[in-house]
Amino acid sequence: MHNKFTIVAPILTGHHATVQDMLKPFGTICPDTTPDSFGFAQIDTLHFASLCIFNDVQDGWSLLFEHNIDGQIEDHIDNLIAVAEALDGGAFLLELYNHCAGFDGQTLAALRTYLLQHVIKPQAGFISAVGMSRDQIRLDARVYDVVDATLGAAGQPLAPGTAQAQVLDALNADTSVADWHSFPDPGIDLGLLGKLGAVLSLLGNAIGFLVLAIINLPRERAADQERARPDIDFQLSLAENEDIIPTNHMLSVVYVHTDAGRQLAKRAAFGLLRTLVTLVFRKGFLGEIDTIHFAHWSFCNDNRRLIFVSNYDGSWRSYLDDFTLKASNGLNLAWGHSVGYPKTWAMLKGGASNGPQFIDFARRSMFPTLVWYSAYPSVSATNIGRNRKLRAALIKARSGSTDTSWLELV
Amino acid sequence: MAETDLTASPDIQGIFFRGYVKLDQAAYGFFRITDRIAFQDWLRQMLDDDLITTAKDRQPADGVKNRMNIAFSAPGLQTLLAAGYLADGYDHAFAAGITSPQRNRILGDVDANDPGKWDWGGREPVHGVLMSFATTTDIAKARLLTALCKENGADCTHTTFGHLEPDQREPFGFKDGVSQPVIAGTKRAEYLRQNHPKEAAVSIVPAGELLLGYVDGTGKLPRTPATSAGLDPDGLLDPHPVWHDRRDLGKNGTYLVFRQLEQHTKAFWDYVEKTATGEGDDTPKRLAEKMVGRGIDGEGLAPGKHDTRETNNDFDFTDDRDGLHCPIGSHVRRGNNRAVNIKNAKVSLDVTLRHRILRRARIFKDDDGATGLQFMCFNASIVRQFEFVQSAWCNNSMFQGLQKEVDPIIGTPRAARLGVPDVDRFTIPRSPYRRVLENLPQFVTVRGGAYLFMPGMQALRFMAQTCRAEAALTNAFTDQSDPVS
Numbered sequence: 080m081h082n083k084f085t086i087v088a089p090i091l092t093g094h095h096a097t098v099q100d101m102l103k104p105f106g107t108i109c110p111d112t113t114p115d116s117f118g119f120a121q122i123d124t125l126h127f128a129s130l131c132i133f134n135d136v137q138d139g140w141s142l143l144f145e146h147n148i149d150g151q152i153e154d155h156i157d158n159l160i161a162v163a164e165a166l167d168g169g170a171f172l173l174e175l176y177n178h179c180a181g182f183d184g185q186t187l188a189a190l191r192t193y194l195l196q197h198v199i200k201p202q203a204g205f206i207s208a209v210g211m212s213r214d215q216i217r218l219d220a221r222v223y224d225v226v227d228a229t230l231g232a233a234g235q236p237l238a239p240g241t242a243q244a245q246v247l248d249a250l251n252a253d254t255s256v257a258d259w260h261s262f263p264d265p266g267i268d269l270g271l272l273g274k275l276g277a278v279l280s281l282l283g284n285a286i287g288f289l290v291l292a293i294i295n296l297p298r299e300r301a302a303d304q305e306r307a308r309p310d311i312d313f314q315l316s317l318a319e320n321e322d323i324i325p326t327n328h329m330l331s332v333v334y335v336h337t338d339a340g341r342q343l344a345k346r347a348a349f350g351l352l353r354t355l356v357t358l359v360f361r362k363g364f365l366g367e368i369d370t371i372h373f374a375h376w377s378f379c380n381d382n383r384r385l386i387f388v389s390n391y392d393g394s395w396r397s398y399l400d401d402f403t404l405k406a407s408n409g410l411n412l413a414w415g416h417s418v419g420y421p422k423t424w425a426m427l428k429g430g431a432s433n434g435p436q437f438i439d440f441a442r443r444s445m446f447p448t449l450v451w452y453s454a455y456p457s458v459s460a461t462n463i464g465r466n467r468k469l470r471a472a473l474i475k476a477r478s479g480s481t482d483t484s485w486l487e488l489v
Numbered sequence: 490m491a492e493t494d495l496t497a498s499p500d501i502q503g504i505f506f507r508g509y510v511k512l513d514q515a516a517y518g519f520f521r522i523t524d525r526i527a528f529q530d531w532l533r534q535m536l537d538d539d540l541i542t543t544a545k546d547r548q549p550a551d552g553v554k555n556r557m558n559i560a561f562s563a564p565g566l567q568t569l570l571a572a573g574y575l576a577d578g579y580d581h582a583f584a585a586g587i588t589s590p591q592r593n594r595i596l597g598d599v600d601a602n603d604p605g606k607w608d609w610g611g612r613e614p615v616h617g618v619l620m621s622f623a624t625t626t627d628i629a630k631a632r633l634l635t636a637l638c639k640e641n642g643a644d645c646t647h648t649t650f651g652h653l654e655p656d657q658r659e660p661f662g663f664k665d666g667v668s669q670p671v672i673a674g675t676k677r678a679e680y681l682r683q684n685h686p687k688e689a690a691v692s693i694v695p696a697g698e699l700l701l702g703y704v705d706g707t708g709k710l711p712r713t714p715a716t717s718a719g720l721d722p723d724g725l726l727d728p729h730p731v732w733h734d735r736r737d738l739g740k741n742g743t744y745l746v747f748r749q750l751e752q753h754t755k756a757f758w759d760y761v762e763k764t765a766t767g768e769g770d771d772t773p774k775r776l777a778e779k780m781v782g783r784g785i786d787g788e789g790l791a792p793g794k795h796d797t798r799e800t801n802n803d804f805d806f807t808d809d810r811d812g813l814h815c816p817i818g819s820h821v822r823r824g825n826n827r828a829v830n831i832k833n834a835k836v837s838l839d840v841t842l843r844h845r846i847l848r849r850a851r852i853f854k855d856d857d858g859a860t861g862l863q864f865m866c867f868n869a870s871i872v873r874q875f876e877f878v879q880s881a882w883c884n885n886s887m888f889q890g891l892q893k894e895v896d897p898i899i900g901t902p903r904a905a906r907l908g909v910p911d912v913d914r915f916t917i918p919r920s921p922y923r924r925v926l927e928n929l930p931q932f933v934t935v936r937g938g939a940y941l942f943m944p945g946m947q948a949l950r951f952m953a954q955t956c957r958a959e960a961a962l963t964n965a966f967t968d969q970s971d972p973v974s
Contacts, residue, residue, distance in 0.1 A: 109908035232925045234766035239921045308577055311585055318591035322880075324909050325887045367831040370887075394595055396872065397881030404840050405831065434707055434873075456908040459887035486922035487811070 081126075082152050083204050085386060086144040086197045087379045088179040095132055095140035098178050102130050102449035107323040109456045116171040118162035119452040124149045125158075126213050127373050127390040130450040133332045135380050142179055143330065144194075145388045147373035149212045156194055160187050199386075202349035203413065204375025205356050207363040207460040210265040211467065219466035220458050221256050225249055226469065226489055239483035243476055250473065260474050264467065267361045277358045284350030291344035292425040295416070298341065299426070305419030309442040316447050321395055325459070326372065328451045329395060331387040331444040332379075334418040341416040342382060348412040348426055349376065363464040367405040370398065372460050376413050385417060392459040399438045407431035417444075495696060495703075496544055496675050500741040500945045503542035504558040504620060504849060505700070505867055508666075512556055512622035513653040515851050516629035517747075517863060518636075519615040519939070520643040522568045526956045527642030529569070532559075533953035535636070536946070543946055555632050556622045560745045560943035562586065565616030566952075570716065573955050575735070578714035579942070582871040583744055586614055587940045595880035597901030602935040608749070609647035609937040618747060618941060626650060649749060649937070651851025651863040660752040660852060660860045661777070661898075661932075664787035668802050668825060670694045670845035687803035691827050691838065698874075699847050699867055701739035702945075706843050711869040713739030714942070716951070720958045725951040741945025743867045746846075746875045749853065749937040750899065751861040757932045764926055776926065779917045780897040782819030790815035807834050812918040818891050820898040823882045830889075844877050861933070871940055886912045897926070899933050 090098055110120040119128055127147040134140045148155045163169045169187040176182045182193045208216060229249040230242060237245065250259050269277070321327055335345060356365070363369055374389035391398045402410050408427050415426035421437050423430035431437045458466065465488055472485035496506050503509070522528045535541055535557075542556040563584050567574040576584045582592060588604040588611055598604055604611030619637055623629035630648065637645035659665040671678045671692045681689040697705030701713045715735040716726070726736035761773040761780075778784050789795030791804035792814055805828040809815055815822050825845070830837035846866040854860045868874035882888060883896035886909070894914045895901060902913040917924040944952065 107907060111908040227925075230922060230925075232764075232927050233922065234764075234771055234924065235768050236919070236922055236924070242922065308581070311576070311581060314581065314585075315589075315591060318594075321591070322594045324907050325885065364832075367833055367836060369831075392887045393885055394880050396595075396877060397885075400840075400843075400873070400877065400881070404843065405836060432707075435712060453908075457892070457910055459890070459892070461887070461890040462892050465890060483921065487918075487920075489922055 080210075081147070081149060081206050081373075082155070083145075083147045083201055083206070083373055083375045084152055085146070085199050085201075085377055085379075085388065086194050087199055087386070088142045088144075088176065088193070088197045089138060089181070090132065090140040090142050091178055091180050092139060094178040095134070098132055098140075098142055098175065099449060101175060101178075102132075105130075105450040106320055108450065108452040109324065110454060114166075115450075115452075116166065117159075117450075117452070118166045120454070121162045121165075122155070122158045123213065124155045125452070126216075126454050127328075128450075128452040129328050129330065129388065129390075129448050131330050131446050131448050133330070133446040135332075135384060137383070138380050141379070142175075143332075143386065145330070147206075147390065152198060152200075153195065156191055159194075160191050163187065199377045199379055201375035201377040202346070203352040203356065204373070205360065205365050205371055206373050207365075207369070207371055208463045208467070209267045209361045209363075211463065213454050215262060215264060216455050216458070216463050216466075218256065218259065218262050219463065219470050220455060222250065222259050222470045222473065223462070223466045223489070225253050225256055226473070230486075230489060239486055240481070242486060243483050246473070247477055259470065260477050264471060269357065269361065274358065277354045280350065281354040281358065284347050284354060288344065288347035288351055288426075291340060291347055292427075295340050295344050296425065298336075298338070299416070299423060302336070302416075302422070303419065304422055304436070305440065305443070306436060307443065308439050314442065317395075317442070317445055320448050320451065324453065324456045326390065326392050326453055326456060327395055327398070328448045329387070329389050329391070329398070330446050330448055331441060332446060333385050333387075333414065333420075333444045334383060335378075335385050336416050336418060337383055344426065345385075345416055348415065352409065352412055363460060365406065366409060368401045369461050369464075370401065370459070372463075385414070387413070390453065392461070396438075399441055400434075402441075403431050403434040403437050407437075410437075494675050495672065495700070498741065499543050499545040500947055501544040501700065502558045502943055502946065503544055503546055503556060504622075505743060505847070505943070506544045508653070508849060509556050509622040510653060512553070512624055512629075514623050514626045514629050515651040515863070516621045516623075516626065516633045517649050517651065518619045518621065518633040518645045519609055519617070519647040519649075519937075520619060520637045520645050521613075521616045522565060522642055523639065523644050524642035525569055525571075527640065529642075529953045529956050531636070531641035531643070532949065536950055536953060541946065541949065554624050554628055557632065557636070558620045558943065559617060559949070560620075560747075560941035561617040562615055562939050562941050564614050566942065568616055569952055570720070570955055571959070573716045573720045575715050575717070578712065578729075578732075578738075580712070580744055580871045582876055583940045583942060587746075587938045588614065592876070595876060595884070597879070597884040597895070597899075598935055598938075599901060600903075601931055602901055604935075604938070607935065607937045609649070610939045611937065613646070615646065615939050618745075618939065626652075647937070649853060649863065651853050653851055659850070659862060660754050660854075661757055661781070662754075663777075663781055663783065663785050665850065666848060667783065667787040668692070668821070670699065670842075670847055672696050672699060685799065685803055687805070691805050691841075692802060694842050694845050698843070698845060698869055699743060701742050701869055702737070705869060706839070713737055713742075719962060720955045721951055722958055722961065723954075725947055725954075736951075738944065738948050738951070740948065742948055743869065743943050744871045744875075745941040745943045746864075746866050746868070746871060747937075747939050747941060748864045748935060749861065750864050751859055751934045751936050753930075753932050753934070754860060756930055760930060760932075771924070776917075779816050780819060780915055780926070782815050782821035782823075790819075805829070805834070805838065813920065816915070816917050817889050818894050818897065818916055820883075820896050823888060823896050824878055826882070844874055844882075846874050846878060861936070867943070891916060894929075897929055897932070900931075902929060902931050 129145040370392040372390040410431035621633040696703035715729040716738040729735040828834040828838040897915040915926040
C-alpha cells in the first residue's frame with residue numbers, strides 16, 4: 080500500500096534564505112550518489128521525496144517536504160527519524176527544522192511529533208505502479224537487467240525454448256535476484272468492496288460537483304485570467320535542477336478562490352478525481368498519459384493555496400504538452416478555480432486545453448525544486464509496468480509454462 | 490473558412506516554400522551587425538532592388554543565378570531594433586538562444602556537442618544569417634561577401650557552404666527529405682487530399698504550425714513578436730493581435746533553427762559492418778536502415794509496400810505498434826511518430842501534427858573531408874516544435890518504453906551517472922525477441938547552431954527604417970524643446 084503526503088512547515092521570518100542555502104547544494108539525489116544528509120537511500124519505504132520552499136502573501140515562506148512511500152505515514156516518519164539518528168544523531172534534520180516556526184525542540188522525538196502535526200494528506204493523486212513497493216520495483220528492474228544481459232545482442236536469436244531455459248538458469252544463479260520467484264506482487268485488483276465504495280463515492284461527488292458547477296458558473300466566467308509570461312531568469316531558476324536524469328520533478332503552488340461555492344466545488348472535483356483514479360486508472364495510465372510515477376494535489380495555508388507535486392518521466396515541456404493535448408479536462412478539475420487560471424466552463428472545458436496560456440500559468444506557479452530523490456532513476460513508469468509483467472511471466476515459466484511470448488517484452 | 494494558397498505570397502521569404510533546386514550551391518554567411526544605420530540602409534537597398542527572394546518569385550526560373558534570404562537571432566534583432574525589440578513576444582527558446590545552459594541539456598548539446606567546441610555560434614552568438622543560393626559556389630560566396638561588408642554595417646564572422654545532391658541523398662547515403670509537413674490550402678495539400686488521403690492525413694498541417702499570422706492546430710493564432718508602434722510611422726505593420734497598441738512583427742515570418750551537423754560516415758558504416766552477423770536480415774545495410782527507420786532509397790518501413798514517391802508516406806504505424814517493421818527508437822519514428830504516440834490513434838496524430846517541422850537541409854563537404862548537413866528547419870515555435878522533437882522524442886532515453894537508448898542517428902549517447910545506466914544502444918524489435926545494437930558510437934556531432942527568426946518581407950521593410958523612425962522621433966522633441974536652434 081502506498082501513501083503520498085507533504086509536510087508543510089512555516090519558516091521563521093527571515094530564515095528562508097538560510098534554509099535555501101542548506102538545501103540547494105543537494106540537488107538531485109539517487110541511490111548511487113554519495114550519501115546525503117537525509118539518508119534517503121536508506122529509508123526503505125521511500126520512492127520519491129523532495130524539498131523546496133515557497134512563499135505566500137499572508138503567511139510568508141514555508142518549507143515543503145514531499146514523500147511518496149510504502150506503508151503507513153507514522154512508520155515512514157519513524158524510518159526517517161531512525162535513519163537521521165544513525166547518520167548524525169539527527170543534527171541535520173534538527174538544524175533544518177529549527178528554522179521553522181513552532182519547533183523549538185532539541186530532540187528527535189519532538190521533531191517526530193512536529194512533522195506528524197504538519198502532515199498534509201492529498202486531496203487526490205495518481206500512482207502508476209499500483210500496489211508495487213519500492214523493493215518490488217527494484218527487484219523487477221534487476222530481473223529485467225539479468226534477462227536482458229542473458230539474451231545479449233542476439234545477432235542470431237536462440238530458439239525460444241532454449242532462450243527461456245538460459246534465462247531461468249541465469250536468474251537462479253544470480254544472487255542479486257535470489258527472491259525473484261518468491262517476492263510477492265500484490266496485484267492491482269481493487270476487490271469488490273473497494274469497487275463498490277468507489278462507485279458510491281463517485282456518484283456522490285458527481286452529483287455534488289454538477290450542482291456546484293452550475294451555481295459557480297457566473298463567478299467562473301467572470302474570473303480574471305493571468306496572461307503574463309514567465310520571465311527568462313525565473314525559467315532559468317526552474318530549469319537549473321531539471322533534466323539531470325530522464326525522470327523529473329515539479330512543484331507548483333497556486334492561489335485558489337476562497338468563497339465557499341468554489342471551495343466546495345474543488346472538494347467535489349477532487350473527490351471525483353480520487354475515485355476515478357481508484358476505479359479506472361489502475362494500469363499505469365492516467366487517461367493517455369503513461370509517464371507519471373507519483374503525483375498529488377493538496378491544500379495548504381488555510382485552503383488558500385493548492386500544492387501540486389509530480390514525479391514524471393521526460394522533460395517538463397513534454398509533460399505539460401501531455402496535459403494540454405491529452406488530459407485537459409482532468410487538469411481543469413484539479414486546477415480550475417485557481418486564481419489566474421485560463422478560463423474554464425464548469426471546471427471541465429477550456430482551461431488547460433488553451434495550450435500556451437496554460438503552460439505559462441503552470442510555469443509561473445512553480446518553485447524551484449531544491450532537493451529531489453528518486454529511488455529508481457533507471458526505470459520509467461512504462462519500464463516498471465513492463466518489468467512487472469516480465470517477472471510474472473517468468474514465474475509461470477519457472478513452474479513449467481511453455482508460453483515464451485514474454486520474450487517480446489524484453 | 491477557405492484556406493488561401495500562400496505559396497505565391499509576396500510577403501513570405503522564398504526559402505520557406507522552395508528548395509531552390511536549380512540553385513544547388515549555397516553559401517551561408519553568419520554575421521554580426523557593426524553599424525545599425527549602415528545595415529538598415531543596406532537592407533533597404535536590398536529590398537528596393539528585389540534581392541531578397543519571396544515566395545512569389547517564380548521558381549525555377551531560367552537565367553536566375555542567385556537567390557538570397559535573411560534571418561536574425563535574438564541578439565541580432567536586439568541590435569537592429571534597439572527599443573523596438575520586445576523580448577516578451579518571442580518564443581522563449583529563441584529569446585534565450587540556442588547555447589543557453591538549460592537548452593544544452595535538453596538538446597543533447599553536451600560532451601562532444603558542447604557549444605564551446607562549435608565552429609560558429611557557440612562562443613559568440615551570431616546576429617543573423619544571410620543565405621545565398623546560386624548555380625556555383627563562387628557566385629554564392631561572392632554575392633554573400635559583397636553584401637556582408639563593413640560599408641553595409643556587417644561583419645561576416647563565419648561562412649559555411651551547402652549543396653544539393655542530384656538524388657537527394659544525405660552523407661550516410663539515405664534519401665533525405667522524404668516526409669515533410671504540407672501546408673493546408675496549398676496545391677500540394679489539395680492534390681494529396683484527393684489522390685493520397687492516407688498521406689494527407691499524416692502530412693497536412695494548418696499554416697500557423699509553420700508560419701506566424703495564421704491559425705495553428707488549436708484553431709488560434711500562434712504567438713507572434715510585437716514591436717513598438719512608435720517606430721512604424723508609415724504603418725508598415727499590422728496591429729499586434731494581442732497587444733493592440735503594438736505592431737505585429739511576426740506576420741509571414743517563421744522561426745528558423747540552423748544546426749551544422751557533421752556526420753561520421755565511415756564510423757557509421759564501419760559500425761554496421763562490424764556488427765552485422767550476415768545471417769538472414771542481419772546485414773550492414775539492413776541494420777543501418779533499421780536505425781534510420783527508412784530504406785536507403787526512402788522506402789517506408791511500415792507493413793505493406795511504401796517504395797515509391799506516391800506510397801512512401803501513406804502509412805501511420807498503427808499496424809506496427811511493436812516496431813517489428815520500423816523500430817520504435819529509429820530516427821524517423823522518434824522524429825515523426827505519426828499515429829502511435831499513445832493508444833488512441835486519433836489523439837496521437839493530433840499530438841504528432843502539433844510537433845512537425847519543415848526541413849530545408851543541404852550537405853556540406855569541407856576540404857578536410859568532413860561532411861554532414863546544414864540542417865535548417867522552420868516552425869512557429871521553437872520550444873513547442875523543434876526543441877520538443879529533439880528533447881522529448883529524439884534524446885529521451887525513456888521514449889515509449891525504451892530504456893538506455895536515444896536516437897541512434899542524431900541522439901547524444903551518455904555515460905552512466907546518478908544511477909542511470911549507459912545510454913548507448915539501439916533496440917530492433919524482432920521475432921521471437923529483440924536484436925540489440927550495443928556500444929553505439931555517436932555518429933553525428935554538432936559543429937554550429939543558431940536560433941533565428943526569418944521575418945516576412947513587410948517586417949524586413951519595417952526593420953530597415955527603425956533608425957530613421959527613431960531619429961525622427963528624437964528630432965521632433967528636440968525641435969519642440971529648443972525652438973531657437
